Amino acid sequence: MAKRRSLPSGFPLVKIILLSFIIISSFFLPSFSQTANLVQVKVEDKVDLSRVIIMANIPLEVFFNKFGSILEVRIKSEHPLRFRSSPIHSRLVRSLGWASTKQGNLLVIDCSLSDFQYESSIRRQPFQVEIKLKPASQEEKIILAKKSPDLKGDEKILSQAEAIGSSFKSIDPIEKATHKDDLSLPAAARRVKTIVLDPGHGGLETGAKGPRGTLEKDVNLAISLKLKEIIERRLALRVVLTRDQDIDISLENRAAVANNNRADLFISIHANGAFRPKARGSETYFLSLRASDEEARRLAYLENNSPEFEKKIEEESQDQIMMILWDMAQSAFLKQSSQLAEFIQTELNNLLETANRGVKQAPFKVLTGVACPAVLVEVAFISNPEEEEKLRDENFQWSVAQAIYQGIINYLRKLS
Amino acid sequence: MRGRHKKSIKLIFLLILLIVASGLAIMFFLSGPKERIKVIEKREGKIQEPAQPERLKRQVILYFPSENDDWLHPEKREIAVGSPEIEAEEIIQELIAGSTQGYLSPLPPQAKIRQVFITRDGTAYVDFSRELVERHPSGSAAELVTIYAIVNSLMSNIPAIKQVFFLVEGAERETLSGHINLNKPFIAMPSLIAR
Structure with missing residues (x-):
């Protein structure tokens, strides 16, 4: 009896000690791994170039992305990384920024020249990335040579709140996004407040399939997520995705997402598939209305009365009639859609060097109901083995997102 | 003697019957396919005939x-x-x-x-x-x-x-x-x- 009683009274004590030990140690665990993963960044100036060296004690995956005067280095790792840098005295590198999110880490290298070139090389053991930064044009080289190392250029850009005097700054990509490109936009572009991105297909509907088995739906989503990130960081705009995961969404609902969110631009992102394996390059589509006579009449009416048509949508947005109107909503925006397509295609042509493919018109179901300028981008051919490889590559996905972003910016700049 | 004679007649009769039956059977099996071929030929002939005045x-x-x-x-x-x-x-x-x-x-x-x-x-x-x-x-x-x-x-x-x-x-x-x-x-x- 006595033995039996002593056991239950002693047991909770052991339990509490054990539990508290587990709890306490679990608090320390992440910090252990954190101290283990340190990223050190060093900047050195040479005669005609600057070197940025990233060192880490574990191998990392890095992706580069250039926006004007900024070079972004995206660093992938499963554990959080800590960042350390020595003070910067460089003619070319103005500052370094660091951001850590659940998705990954971002090193932002802000250069004093808008036009620079970079080269990168990676060493595995110990892990080190070396980035060489050079001025792109001869003129800039001269300007750079005249600069004394301790003077920092372009004071007007530096005067912005985000440019802190110190050489190191911590940025949060979402909260304190730089929104730099807003400044260059005309007043008319400020009316554009929401962009809806539509990653094509999803769920059971896989879209086209590459010879290696890459699925169109996955590529579409990967590029769309990257484009969303770029837009949100560079512009003070709201970006809505029709899907942010691998799920089925009907084509009509995609248009509804755009219209219910009062989208000002709609961009559907796809990868192309053809019968012939050699087909390559990118294409940007806007809607064509296959003209039965009745439709041609409706179109003529809408083109003559489009301001009224737009107003109607605002007023009766809750109405049943809306669904009928949505069926032909896109016809009022064909001109703007074709312009947007043109700007995006120009950028994609530069990227993929396929000038023979251009802006095209076809009756895409997803575009018919969208009540704003809307385009469908076929990034590259997933049915072509070479382009399938490219589409799988994250660096390529970033460049595609960047090219589409540049197309959007160029379109917004031309708005009046 | 009579009984034997009767028996032998019966045997001969049976033998003849057997020969005739097997002969008929052989004829039936051999001639079967030939007839079928003929039927098919006839059908084909019938199909081709209306097409003969040239289908445009x-x-x-x-x-x-x-x-x-x-x-x-x-x-x-x-x-x-x-x-x-x-x-x-x-x-x-x-x-x-x-x-x-x-x-x-x-x-x-x-x-x-x-x-x-x-x-x-x-x-x-x-x-x-x-x-x-x-x-x-x-x-x-x-x-x-x-x-x-x-x-x-x-x-x-x-x-x-x-x-x-x-x-x-x-x-x-x-x-x-x-x-x-x-x-x-x-x-x-x-x-x-x-x-």
Whole structure:
């Protein structure tokens, strides 16, 4: 009896000690791994170039992305990384920024020249990335040579709140996004407040399939997520995705997402598939209305009365009639859609060097109901083995997102 | 003696019966196939006879995609003259059968044409089996090639057809594989044809 009683009274004590030990140690665990993963960044100036060296004690995956005067280095790792840098005295590198999110880490290298070139090389053991930064044009080289190392250029850009005097700054990509490109936009572009991105297909509907088995739906989503990130960081705009995961969404609902969110631009992102394996390059589509006579009449009416048509949508947005109107909503925006397509295609042509493919018109179901300028981008051919490889590559996905972003910016700049 | 004689007669009779029966059996089995062949020959003769006063044929131009470019390439064929519906079905069957000059097939070979119906206003409803969708390679470019190889081939050969509406298993379908709108009729796109 006595033995039996002593056991239950002693047991909770052991339990509490054990539990508290587990709890306490679990608090320390992440910090252990954190101290283990340190990223050190060093900047050195040479005669005609600057070197940025990233060192880490574990191998990392890095992706580069250039926006004007900024070079972004995206660093992938499963554990959080800590960042350390020595003070910067460089003619070319103005500052370094660091951001850590659940998705990954971002090193932002802000250069004093808008036009620079970079080269990168990676060493595995110990892990080190070396980035060489050079001025792109001869003129800039001269300007750079005249600069004394301790003077920092372009004071007007530096005067912005985000440019802190110190050489190191911590940025949060979402909260304190730089929104730099807003400044260059005309007043008319400020009316554009929401962009809806539509990653094509999803769920059971896989879209086209590459010879290696890459699925169109996955590529579409990967590029769309990257484009969303770029837009949100560079512009003070709201970006809505029709899907942010691998799920089925009907084509009509995609248009509804755009219209219910009062989208000002709609961009559907796809990868192309053809019968012939050699087909390559990118294409940007806007809607064509296959003209039965009745439709041609409706179109003529809408083109003559489009301001009224737009107003109607605002007023009766809750109405049943809306669904009928949505069926032909896109016809009022064909001109703007074709312009947007043109700007995006120009950028994609530069990227993929396929000038023979251009802006095209076809009756895409997803575009018919969208009540704003809307385009469908076929990034590259997933049915072509070479382009399938490219589409799988994250660096390529970033460049595609960047090219589409540049197309959007160029379109917004031309708005009046 | 009598009993023996009777027995031997019976035996001989039985033997004769057996020989006759086996002979008949052999004749039956041997002559069977010959007769069948004759019947078939007769039938064939009957079928060919009404065709003899020359079933009219005419030349049509079909459009196929090519390995090397994005255009639709013309290819000549002979089809039997018939009503616009029958001609349309035959044109589509020829497209499914594929090119004789090494062009690519614009439709999955498993697809079948179920029916073509042309309304008085010139809308051709072309009804395909589900393989058109299930076996389709998917992708915008592939969808456009399938649609316009059919629409261009039909409309450039059959003047009665003013527009083409696609059905699958007798029902309307939103798209082939998620891109081009099939809820509306198509008209030919001559700009897609190679020059």
